[in-house]
Amino acid sequence: MGKDPNSSHRVAIKCCCDLTNQAQHIEAIIEKQTSIQIARNHLRLKTSIDVIKWLTFQACAFRGRDERHESNNRGNVIELIKLLASYNEDVAAVVLENAPQNASYHSHGIQKQILSIFSDKIQRFIREEINDGKFCILVDESEDESKREQMAIVLRFIDKYGFIKERFFDIVHVLDTTSATLKEEICIVLSRHNLSVQNIRGQGYDGASNMSGEWTGLQALFCAECPFAYYVHCFAHRLQLALVRASKLVISINQFFSYLTRAINIVGSSCKRHDQLRAAQATNIAEKLAIDDEFETGKGKNQIETLKRAGDTRWGSYFSSICSLINMFSATCAVLRNIINDRSKLNQRVEAHGVYDSITSFEFVFILHLMRDIMEITDDFCQALQSKSQDILNAMHLVSTTKILTQKFREGGWVPLLEKIKLFSNDHVDSQLQELNNMFKEDVMELPVLSSTLDPRDGYRSFKIEDICKLANKFYPMDFSEQEKLHLKYQLENYKLDISILPEFQKLSTISELCQMLAKTKKSTSYPLIDRLIRLVLTLPVSTATSKRAFSVMKLIKSKLRNRIEDGFLASYLITYIEKDIARGFDVDSIIHAFGITKERQVQLKMPNFSK
Structure with missing residues (x-):
């Protein structure tokens, strides 16, 4: 019986050996096979992400007229994937015809989803930059190639290092350009990202009546809801x-x-x-x-x-x-x-x-x-x-x-x-001066004039404590408590003595440089009220150049050959292209993670959990 290979004893010994060999366990075999497939899926998806990112940064089209296998030109996405595959055998083994039909990761829907992930992450990044700070909205509208009215929204704010930032935030298709419609769409965008209208401290538009109208213009509607959202007509536009x-x-x-x-x-x-x-x-x-x-x-x-x-x-x-x-x-x-x-x-x-x-x-x-x-x-x-x-x-x-x-x-x-x-x-010459005076009237320039008392030029020659206190009390009363308004005067007196003996504060030429120096030297923690007031003043817009540039970019992207780009895809493309400096900092794994959150992608991109 001992020599029988099928004896109960030999079968028991074989089962015991198999049980102790964990490498042959079915879950280990499944895990190994799954990990290989997931690695292939990751490489395939990473290739598509890199291709889409490169094409977006270069403002190139994605789709081709004929993307069939037998076509000589299958579009920029597929042709660029083929180029990358020709230089890398690992990539070639997992993309295009070598990819499973349910996980090719280069379809039009996938392209839009990846681009949407980039734009969403950029918007979250900007939202985190703003944090709980005050901000300004810069808005302009223009017609695109397909005769659809588009409204560009730019946010101006001061980051934690004291630098002025103007970020392109969104572009929205509007059915008409009435002030009420524009305000409604802007509020929808802001609320979607938990940005309160009450934190708006500046509005920057051109001189169109639907924007600058004193009674029913966009600026008037926002001022009715937030009285401290001061409107500034674009300086460059006014001068021109x-x-x-x-x-x-x-x-x-x-x-x-x-x-x-x-x-x-x-x-x-x-x-x-x-x-x-x-x-x-x-x-x-x-x-x-x-x-x-x-x-x-x-x-x-x-x-x-x-x-x-x-x-x-x-x-x-x-x-x-x-x-x-x-x-x-x-x-x-x-x-x-x-x-x-x-x-x-x-x-x-x-x-x-x-x-x-x-x-x-x-x-x-x-x-x-x-x-x-x-x-x-x-x-x-x-x-x-x-x-x-x-x-x-x-x-x-x-x-x-x-x-x-x-x-x-x-x-x-x-x-x-x-x-x-x-x-x-x-x-x-008198008429020239008169036109300049009309465009920059003194009654609408009181806020900038009072703000000039913070100017660091010429050894802080314009520094006047009374005017600075008046600036805070009259134009930013909700940003300072009554106790803080009283304390501001004493803080200004100490601040005046302090900056007069600090060499790094003596060669500043703009208030923005002053804000940066306060953050750099940690003086913003010693004079938090002054730092807060300076940041409020810097929030005031100067021009709408950033929103103008957005429409210049839109003409590159939504051209005659690409005039059927839908609104969501256009917005994602513009945000990613204009704020490419932010997008460059995103790790590919973070994009893959965001892509894999959806239920249909979990099996393809995540390891199974055998503990359950």
Whole structure:
């Protein structure tokens, strides 16, 4: 019986050995097989995530026209996955045709889900940055390629390190642009992320009536609910409009811009003339290179360009238009002469002849160069006003500088000279100052004026304890308790003595730098009330440049070829693209974890729990 291999004794010994060999246990075998499959799923999903992230950062399309296996171009996602697979055997073994049908992780639905995870994490990151602090809303609306009205929402706030942040937060499709509709949609977005309307301390919009209306505008509706959500009309927009309106009051300047627009329109009206313009410019550059050894070439210097059109609400467009005509003046005149000599188009010959005579006159050329010098200064101001880190006090300083330059223009001997050639007069300069004063009225500037007492320039020359206390009592009464308002005065007195002996506080030039220094030196804990007040002042918006840039990006993403992008996908794409600096910091495993939370993904991406 002992020699029988099937004896009960031998079977018992075999069962005992199998029982003690845990590697052969069924749960171990299942776990090993499952872990291999999960690792393959992770690698496949990681590849898709990297592809989608790269395409989003580059504002590229995802889908292809024909994504079938036999297609020569299956779309950016699949083609990029194929490229990665060609460089990595492990990736090639788990993606596309080698992936199971229920876990390929590159379908259109998966692409949108992954992008949505990125945008959700970015919004949570911004929400954590704001924490319980006060913030400002910057809003603008525009029509997209599919004729749907979109509203961009940007949040401005001060982070824990004292830096001003303007974060693109969301874009929402609105059925109409009435102030009530806009407010309702904004409140829905804020409440979705637990951001209270009562914490809004600033509103930044353009000058449209539905936004800035005193009684029924968007700013008025928010002020009715939160009286301390102060509205600031975009400084760069106001400065641009003031200069445009003032220039139109001078007949010669108004005519100049009219001829400038006509010249650009007629020369750039067709592809043929555009080619002629570039050819003439190339010939002109070649001639200058042949006779002038010091003629500069290279990146950004004397390149073959094109004429640029101007628009009243596009900041800096007038300056760019003037510079482009100066750079291509000879080529523009050459194209106009070609049109004049073309006998096949009589009507265009007449118009071209009139434009040619106008732009070659002494008066036009003189104003062309004069306006270039003037608008170069204002363009620098507009660019500075659009900086994300710009604060309200520095913006006021830039506007004041514009007024001072206008005043010096009158006092510097230019006006008598220009009067002789009948271009300018003292009345024209006065009208310029009047427009600037109208755009920046003193009655709406009381808050910035009182805030200027915190300005660290010139050894804190503007520092006035009484005005700072008035600022807190009048404009931010709900942000300080009655006891804190009384204590603020004593804290300011100690603060004044302290900063006068600290060298790191002596070379600050903006209030935003002061806020950063308070956080860096831990003085914000010694003077918490002052730090709180400074942060409230910095919350006030200066421009709506960030929301404007969002619409520029939207034109790249929702183009003519991609005009059917749905609203949710568009919002996720824009948030991820614009705030890519945040998205770059996300670990791939965190994206995979968020993706695997859904019930249908748990089996594919998580290890089983055998303890249950």
